[in-house]
Amino acid sequence: MPTVSMTVNGKKVSGTVEPRTLLVQFLRETLGLTGTHVGCDTSQCGACVVDIDGDSVKSCTILAVQCEGANVTTIEGLANGSELHPMQEAFREHHGLQCGFCTPGMIMSAVDLVKKNPNPTEQEIRHWLEGNLCRCTGYHNIVKAIEAGAKAMGARK
Amino acid sequence: MSETGIGARVTRKEDFRFVTGRGTYTDDINRPNQLWMWLLRSPHAHARLKKIDTTAAAKMPGVHAIFTHDDLARDNVGGLPCGWLIHSKDGSPMVEPPHPVLAAGVVRHVGDPIAAVIAETRAQAREAAEAIEVDYEVLPAVVDTREAIKDGAPQIWPEAKNNTCFDWHLGDKDAVDKAFAKAAHVTKLDLVNNRLVPNAMEPRAAIGEYDVATGEHTLWTTSQNPHVIRLLMGAFVLHIPEHKLRVVAPDVGGGFGSKIYHYAEEALVTWAAAKVKRPVKWTADRSESFMSDAQGRDHHTHAELALDKDGKFLGLRVSTLANLGAYLSTFSTSIPTYLYGTLLAGTYTTPAIYVETRAVFTNTVPVDAYRGAGRPEASYLLERIVDLAADELGIDPAELRRRNFIPKDAYPYQTPVALQYDSGDYFTTLDMALKAADYANFEARRKEAASRGKYRGIGMATYIEACGIAPSAVAGALGARAGLYEMAEVRVHPTGSVTLFTGCHSHGQGHETTFAQLVADRLGIPIDQVEVVHGDTGKIPFGMGTYGSRSLPVGGSAIVKALDKVVAKGKKIAAHLLEAAEADIEFKDGKFQVAGTDRAKTFGEIALTAYVPHKYPIEELEPGLDETAFYDPKNFTYPAGAHVVEVEIDPDTGVVELKGVWAADDFGRIINPMIVEGQVHGGLAQGIGQALLEHCVYDDSGQLLTGSFNDYAMPRADDLPSFHLGTNATLCTHNPLGVKGCGEAGAIGSPGAVMNAIVDALSPLGVKHIDMPASPRRIWETIQAHRPRMAAE
Numbered sequence: 001m002p003t004v005s006m007t008v009n010g011k012k013v014s015g016t017v018e019p020r021t022l023l024v025q026f027l028r029e030t031l032g033l034t035g036t037h038v039g040c041d042t043s044q045c046g047a048c049v050v051d052i053d054g055d056s057v058k059s060c061t062i063l064a065v066q067c068e069g070a071n072v073t074t075i076e077g078l079a080n081g082s083e084l085h086p087m088q089e090a091f092r093e094h095h096g097l098q099c100g101f102c103t104p105g106m107i108m109s110a111v112d113l114v115k116k117n118p119n120p121t122e123q124e125i126r127h128w129l130e131g132n133l134c135r136c137t138g139y140h141n142i143v144k145a146i147e148a149g150a151k152a153m154g155a156r157k
Numbered sequence: 158m159s160e161t162g163i164g165a166r167v168t169r170k171e172d173f174r175f176v177t178g179r180g181t182y183t184d185d186i187n188r189p190n191q192l193w194m195w196l197l198r199s200p201h202a203h204a205r206l207k208k209i210d211t212t213a214a215a216k217m218p219g220v221h222a223i224f225t226h227d228d229l230a231r232d233n234v235g236g237l238p239c240g241w242l243i244h245s246k247d248g249s250p251m252v253e254p255p256h257p258v259l260a261a262g263v264v265r266h267v268g269d270p271i272a273a274v275i276a277e278t279r280a281q282a283r284e285a286a287e288a289i290e291v292d293y294e295v296l297p298a299v300v301d302t303r304e305a306i307k308d309g310a311p312q313i314w315p316e317a318k319n320n321t322c323f324d325w326h327l328g329d330k331d332a333v334d335k336a337f338a339k340a341a342h343v344t345k346l347d348l349v350n351n352r353l354v355p356n357a358m359e360p361r362a363a364i365g366e367y368d369v370a371t372g373e374h375t376l377w378t379t380s381q382n383p384h385v386i387r388l389l390m391g392a393f394v395l396h397i398p399e400h401k402l403r404v405v406a407p408d409v410g411g412g413f414g415s416k417i418y419h420y421a422e423e424a425l426v427t428w429a430a431a432k433v434k435r436p437v438k439w440t441a442d443r444s445e446s447f448m449s450d451a452q453g454r455d456h457h458t459h460a461e462l463a464l465d466k467d468g469k470f471l472g473l474r475v476s477t478l479a480n481l482g483a484y485l486s487t488f489s490t491s492i493p494t495y496l497y498g499t500l501l502a503g504t505y506t507t508p509a510i511y512v513e514t515r516a517v518f519t520n521t522v523p524v525d526a527y528r529g530a531g532r533p534e535a536s537y538l539l540e541r542i543v544d545l546a547a548d549e550l551g552i553d554p555a556e557l558r559r560r561n562f563i564p565k566d567a568y569p570y571q572t573p574v575a576l577q578y579d580s581g582d583y584f585t586t587l588d589m590a591l592k593a594a595d596y597a598n599f600e601a602r603r604k605e606a607a608s609r610g611k612y613r614g615i616g617m618a619t620y621i622e623a624c625g626i627a628p629s630a631v632a633g634a635l636g637a638r639a640g641l642y643e644m645a646e647v648r649v650h651p652t653g654s655v656t657l658f659t660g661c662h663s664h665g666q667g668h669e670t671t672f673a674q675l676v677a678d679r680l681g682i683p684i685d686q687v688e689v690v691h692g693d694t695g696k697i698p699f700g701m702g703t704y705g706s707r708s709l710p711v712g713g714s715a716i717v718k719a720l721d722k723v724v725a726k727g728k729k730i731a732a733h734l735l736e737a738a739e740a741d742i743e744f745k746d747g748k749f750q751v752a753g754t755d756r757a758k759t760f761g762e763i764a765l766t767a768y769v770p771h772k773y774p775i776e777e778l779e780p781g782l783d784e785t786a787f788y789d790p791k792n793f794t795y796p797a798g799a800h801v802v803e804v805e806i807d808p809d810t811g812v813v814e815l816k817g818v819w820a821a822d823d824f825g826r827i828i829n830p831m832i833v834e835g836q837v838h839g840g841l842a843q844g845i846g847q848a849l850l851e852h853c854v855y856d857d858s859g860q861l862l863t864g865s866f867n868d869y870a871m872p873r874a875d876d877l878p879s880f881h882l883g884t885n886a887t888l889c890t891h892n893p894l895g896v897k898g899c900g901e902a903g904a905i906g907s908p909g910a911v912m913n914a915i916v917d918a919l920s921p922l923g924v925k926h927i928d929m930p931a932s933p934r935r936i937w938e939t940i941q942a943h944r945p946r947m948a949a950e
Contacts, residue, residue, distance in 0.1 A: 018280075020280075028185075033178070034178070034181075034182075034184075034185035035177070035178015035179060035180075036178065037182070037358075037359070037410075038184070038360075039358045039359065039360065039410075039443065040442075040443035040865070040866050041442040041443045041444055041865070042443065042865045042866050042867050044865070044866035044867060044871075045358060045443075045866060047358060074178065075176075075177065075178030076177065076178045076179070078177070079177050084173075084176065084177070088176040088177065089176075091172070091176050092168055092169070092172040092173070092176055093168060095168070095169070095831050095832065095834075095835045097172060097175055097176065098411070098665035098666070098667070098835055098839065099357070099358065099359065099408075099409065099410045099411040099664055099665030100171070100172075100174075100175030100176075100180050100408065100410065100665070101180075101182065101357075101358040101359040101410030101411060102358045102410075103175050103176060104178045107176060122879070123875075125874070126874040126875040126877075127874075127875050129873070129874035129875070130873050130874065130875055132874070133358060133866065133871050133873065134358065134874075135356055135357055135358050135411050135413070135839070135842075135843070135871070136358075136411055136665045136835075136839045137835060137838055137839055137842075138838035138839045138840075138841050138842030138843075138872075138877060138880065138903075139838075139842065139872075139873075139874040139877055140838040140877075140879050140880055141834075141835055141838065142874070143874065143879065144879075
């Protein structure tokens with residue numbers, strides 16, 4: 001079985017995996033990073049979104065071995081200790097989550113949106129979130145949270 | 158109001174763990190030495206299992222065991238029970254066929270489990286399952302209730318003639334016939350309430366573990382009600398006494414009804430773990446969720462409304478075919494009956510109502526409660542037929558509703574379909590929603606849209622729901638096989654902090670915050686001194702869980718009762734300490750005070766005294782401050798409100814654009830408005846999803862065509878607008894907080910409002926009704942069918 005090495009949340013990690021192992025399986029099962037969730041089997045729901053080398057990626061659509069040498073950030077790597085990332089704080093402040101299952105993917109996706117479009121409009125946010133399903137919130141407060149998170153991220157720079 | 162008290166927008170205590178990826182969902186749990194289960198599921202909707210050959214599969218790498226129905230039968234494993242007995246019109250009990258954990262010789266829907274493979278890894282279990290050879294004799298299948306009741310249709314259960322489970326009715330048929338005989342106008346409507354898939358974002362999962370040393374079984378499961386699962390699985394399926402069975406429902410990623418029921422996989426992992434003496438884990442992939450989670454709705458209904466010359470409703474006659482799927486899910490039989498027929502008065506004074514529901518088996522996944530559960534079906538049909546009547550009579554639909562609303566001074570109001578509404582004000586919520594939507598000036602917007610070649614429409618729906626199903630004695634008389642109370646334990650610690658144990662379960666509702674607000678407010682302690690514990694039969698004395706918007710009306714009332722006991726005991730302790738009469742002690746703002754004096758003891762001092770009883774009335778009072786209460790409600794609660802939706806339709810594409818969604822709701826007293834708004838948003842999205850997007854479709858052979866998120870249209874962020882909400886409170890009169898519940902309202906009112914808006918938009922073409930979902934294709938075809946033919950054609 002091949003060995004794969006990458007940097008996850010700033011730490012160098014490696015593991016021996018079956019070639020068919022998806023990145024999300026490597027994160028959850030090998031590394032025990034269970035914040036990245038699996039909500040479907042057709043790459044539709046976005047609960048598994050992580051950051052790979054600066055882009056948000058559904059970690060169910062990429063093999064672990066494809067991430068050799070990559071720099072991966074998961075939801076666990078976003079906060080600075082107990083100090084939340086502004087997007088995490090915005091989701092909490094604006095009630096952008098209920099059951100919490102889609103939340104890690106939503107936040108990771110939102111952070112990437114704001115990196116690429118620092119002042120997104122409501123329509124741009126809604127369009128960007130096409131790949132992230134939420135069944136609880138009706139998206140209303142997720143959109144509000146991302147608007148606020150974008151402002152806070154801008155203010156932090 | 159304090160910053161964290163009743164009515165405050167307190168951000169959620171549970172959110173830190175969720176936004177940092179540190180929630181603990183069932184699939185996040187791994188037990189030492191665990192094995193995995195994969196289920197071989199039927200690819201056919203109806204087939205006889207002539208032979209199951211596991212020889213090759215058993216030799217596959219990593220496989221420990223393969224179990225089929227015969228193995229379960231040898232251990233006397235029972236079937237999955239149904240929790241509500243319905244009687245037919247003629248008094249006979251419903252047909253109640255067996256619901257085996259693994260198929261017993263016949264499979265009856267695509268996804269029906271046949272064999273359980275236990276292996277070292279999930280992939281190995283799955284590969285071995287694929288190597289099991291099954292010789293199927295494929296049988297004819299039927300999926301549509303209208304076909305299933307015909308003579309000669311495929312028979313799913315020999316004991317259920319014409320596939321009928323029961324033929325139930327409610328109401329006074331003679332009174333309704335008389336009302337129709339004197340009617341000035343009768344409006345008739347046939348409609349479909351489309352089948353939906355709940356699709357909580359977290360797929361179901363379960364882990365079973367058996368402790369050989371103690372004989373204890375533990376089940377971790379994605380459940381809305383772990384005690385109910387313990388009772389059903391322990392008593393009926395696996396015959397494990399409750400003291401040897403612990404059920405844990407940790408963080409659960411949404412339920413919407415679909416995680417109420419006792420499912421086969423829960424019994425299988427629990428039983429298999431004891432067989433193989435290692436923990437056994439199962440996690441559904443989304444495809445399995447589509448073919449094994451109970452689905453929702455699926456009604457075909459004919460309704461008739463009788464009106465007098467002034468538009469007053471005289472009578473309502475409803476006949477519904479309800480699809481139950483192939484087996485009876487836990488509460489399936491109560492949904493199209495007592496949670497549906499009883500709601501057909503809606504917000505109106507209709508004096509005579511008769512409803513008959515024929516519940517039908519088909520070769521489809523079982524159907525049970527999904528957000529709203531019976532009440533959306535009732536509200537949708539009422540609000541559609543009222544709009545159609547308004548159109549036929551040329552009366553403004555808001556005006557027709559107002560003429561028939563239950564007057565504000567008529568409470569308590571007894572409906573002709575068993576319910577007694579305790580409070581409400583339907584005039585104000587309708588007016589609020591219409592005003593917010595600028596209903597008065599709508600025609601100008603229609604005209605402007607028409608000038609751009611678009612059809613614009615506005616629609617409204619009012620709704621009432623019955624929440625916190627109760628009282629137990631009444632539900633029992635109607636066939637419920639469970640009690641419907643709730644439990645709370647308030648454990649005050651020696652230093653005055655509090656752990657609240659609730660029998661309700663939070664899977665997104667934010668109980669850890671709302672309930673903590675309630676405790677902090679009542680005891681006058683900081684909210685961070687309150688911890689809410691739920692979801693573990695090993696920690697919580699008992700509980701009925703969370704469904705039907707019951708948590709605050711029923712669970713919250715139990716909390717208040719327990720808090721009252723804490724305060725009452727605290728007063729006794731304070732009286733002793735302060736050398737005053739108990740009757741003179743007041744409890745306010747966290748202090749026990751002798752009335753009219755400045756002599757007082759803080760809550761913390763009393764707590765400490767209870768556990769360090771040096772100066773204590775030990776002869777009369779036990780030490781400790783830990784109180785438990787059970788609350789059995791006197792009645793349902795009746796949240797109600799009005800939703801208004803404005804749409805614009807592009808005739809070239811059939812796409813419906815939502816221009817605005819307004820909701821005005823009456824939930825009684827609100828503890829945390831932020832959480833309540835979130836509940837309404839989510840409900841609206843699901844109701845709009847039903848109206849515009851979602852439809853679970855089987856082909857004639859019983860294949861599930863919408864078996865993935867590629868095929869089943871879940872609402873996405875860019876399908877929806879932001880919502881406009883308002884509330885007007887009339888308090889519930891029979892529970893201590895005056896609360897009514899808010900979890901389902903959004904999904905109940907919105908489908909009718911959306912569809913009324915669409916029909917209104919297309920009314921210039923003569924369109925009278927469109928069934929849900931109003932997909933672009935369906936809208937486009939409707940427009941084509943109603944358009945005046947072009948000269949060239």
